[in-house]
Amino acid sequence: MSNERRITLEINGAAETTSVPAHRTLLEALRGLGHVDVKCGCEKGDCGACAVLLDGVAVDSCLTLAWQAEGHAITTLAGLGTPERMHPLQQAFADLGAAQCGYCTPGMIIAAESLLRRVPDPSEDEIRVALSGNLCRCTGYTKIFDAVAAAAAVMSGKGDAR
């Protein structure tokens, strides 16, 4: 298409280049580059499944244009940790059964990470507000709240994930 432009995105610490038109969302661009750990649930900003960190703050990548993300650090779920070296949030979500179908999980963990970077020791109300843009149909959220609280405790050195 005629209005495509080459852009360089910094994704999970590595620079990647792609050619996209102005209307291409960051969600589409990331998935197009193989970052399929970023999920698509609505493309309208309603569900939070597509959340990524942009300079450490959670955004819905379906509402962000790819061009706008140039020059910002993008972190996806896979950028937080690996099965061998899990991020405390990932560990807590796994240990406490906070992921069922797992489709909301990438967005949930990203939204939680965004919260914990601002508020290391959040109350349950703060957790609820931070996750209120992320829908989940499987868990009833109970175990997600527990996992975020447990990870917060680990990260601030106050407990272990169980």
Added chain:
Amino acid sequence: MTTTDRTLAEPAPRDTNVRYNQIGKPLVRTDAPGKVTGRTPYAGDYTMPKMLHAKVVRADLASARLKRIDVTRARALPGVACVLTAADMPDRNIATDIPGQTGRDRLKTDQQVLVRERVRYFGEPLALIAAESRDVAEAAALLVEVELEPIAGVYDPEEALKPGAPIVTAPDNVVATYRIRRGDVEAGFAAADVIVENTYRTQFQEHAFLEPEVGLAWVDENGVVNIRVSTQVIEHFRAVADALGLPHNKVRVLGAMVGGGFGGKEDVTVELYLAILAMHTRRPVRLEYSREDSFVGHGKRHPFKLVYRTGVTRDGRITALDVQALADSGAYVFLSPYVLLYCAVNASGPYRVDNLNVFARAVATNNMFTSAFRGFGGMQACAAYEQQMDEVAGAIGMDRLEFRRRNLLRTGEPMATGFVPPSSIWTEKCADLAWEALGEQTPDDGPVKVGRGIACYQQSYGRLTFLKDTSEAWVGVEIDGTVTVRSGVTDIGAGQASSLAHIAAEILGVTLPNVIVYNSDSQVTPLAGTTTATRALYMTGNAARQAAAALRERLVAVAAEVLGAAPDAIELASNRVAVADDPARGMSFAELVRLCAARGVHRSELAIFRAPFTSPLDPETGQGQAHPDYVYGAHAVEVAVDTETGEVRVLKCIAAHDVGQCINRAAVEGQIEGGTQNGLGYALTEEMLYREGRLVTPSFSEYLMPTAMDMPRVQSIILESRSGIGPFGAKGIGEPALTPVAPAVANAVADAIGARVFEYPITPERVVRAIAGRDRAGAAAGG
């Protein structure tokens, strides 16, 4: 607290070995690490070289004649590979009945793949597009010229029954009828001191799984159509093959981890469109529904009108019950007859009703078609019968729990169809524990009134027994001591695959990381049936258990010989095999497997588990066996109702279920918590709204399910009677978790405001109206 003598003996627990190594503990699911690190591929994450992107063009009227469809301009758009209409597939139909079924003729209920002439519901597919990119496919969709001529439709099942109503399904719009008759209802009403009649209404509900329907299809070098798809039922390969005129072994459906199903991925969704486009273009084709496509693309939960008439004595004995149920099946039949049957069978709930008359009908309209949804008709019945129990208790001035206790079915007693469930019935224990756990009542706060509600339930696990359900699993051991499970079961998020690993690990005495499960491939993994109807653990769990047990027997025989002990003295645990009372006499599990391999012992086993096979219920009386067994339990809630705004807040939420036996305690809690969210949404906010059949809530900003801000914490009380017919005495929890939630909320709201909203969802407007009605009635009575 029991008021009835428990003369009937409890069945003995089916499994007395309660020293499980892993079963029943809160274990980390095998699928968790992949999911939390973004490594798990879902169906939409697969791509192929030269892949095309598909789009479905849909009708924007609910009842119309397709006068003209012109795809010339769409086809001419650069980058468009094909645009197909009904003219390209004149006689193709899509089966809409009994997914994955093996032993029974299908109903004559097929849907046209693409509209030939008559549009019957809003969103019915008109054309399929495949293009080089999604952008091009979408642009081409806008170039398809469609002329629809509106035809008078019918949007209310009661209207659809009237003479002269537009006919959606010939001859009279009635797509299914069931009757249940027990005892003498007239005599029962004559013996009643009080008769209470009420009408309850339920709404269209959306499954709202987070992953929209998606798939990728390609034709391989053997001419096999491969479809990688997000589905609960890989055995739709048969329906797809039949629709395409292919032999069954030339269609292969592969699953992936499913991003939620809840019944919404139980019918065929994108599979057939993908197969058609892949065959037509001979290129891989990917189709992903947008959220709006998803909302208009799959069936909804049936709205019901339920009229309950109950006769009762002053001392709280139900003498007669008459239930008239009317369901909206929408424009196509799909699973409506079975959903209706579940409603009929469960119409009297977990109660003893000797004089019972149930008359249930499902009726076609031009609304969105309705089909499977977690709870499957049983939950709509519960949504009504538990409100009716409170109304009747109120009418005779009896405590709600006490009235229930006097009528609850006990273990060994027959249910409405005359069938005696083979397992324990612990409803009362569950109800008492749930109620007690509510603790001290939160005080009212000015106009904010606090109320409490309870609901008991009965919900089946396993499919209808006349469907003759079977499930297969294969278990094998490798010579390094690792274990492989192969089974076609789909994993829709409840840990279906993981629980098979737990079962194999428990029986073979290996640790969980040493077990891997391969699942969800219709031509490669042994067919396990559907992941629906709370059947996966019961059916496939039993198959895996059988396979692992048979294998264990062969391994233990060798171990006994080598270790010089009796086979039943051999213990397998923690990747070791040893003599139970002399653990020093032993070896590693891997060593045992190597010994077996050296002797040519068969190191794998394929097992089939068969549910009970029965004939259908008697068509006149509805008597007989409908399901393998039932789950019982109760849900208690406390709500705060703002009587000025009508807003309802759920303060406490207690779920007590007898699950038979937990396999993974955390997974059971997860099902209960998630089921509760679904039930609270149903009770308070969720409704798919249609106007003249047109969807007016096409996104998550109009269709409101509970968010992290709305959800109370859920407290689970898990009872284990070990009496179920699943593995280790398990029952099931997928559907039961949801069934009693909404009526518990309805009863709590009624308790808070002293008036009942007879219609779900219980919105602020309806609450305010109910309060106004109560006040008017009070004023009239006072004046």
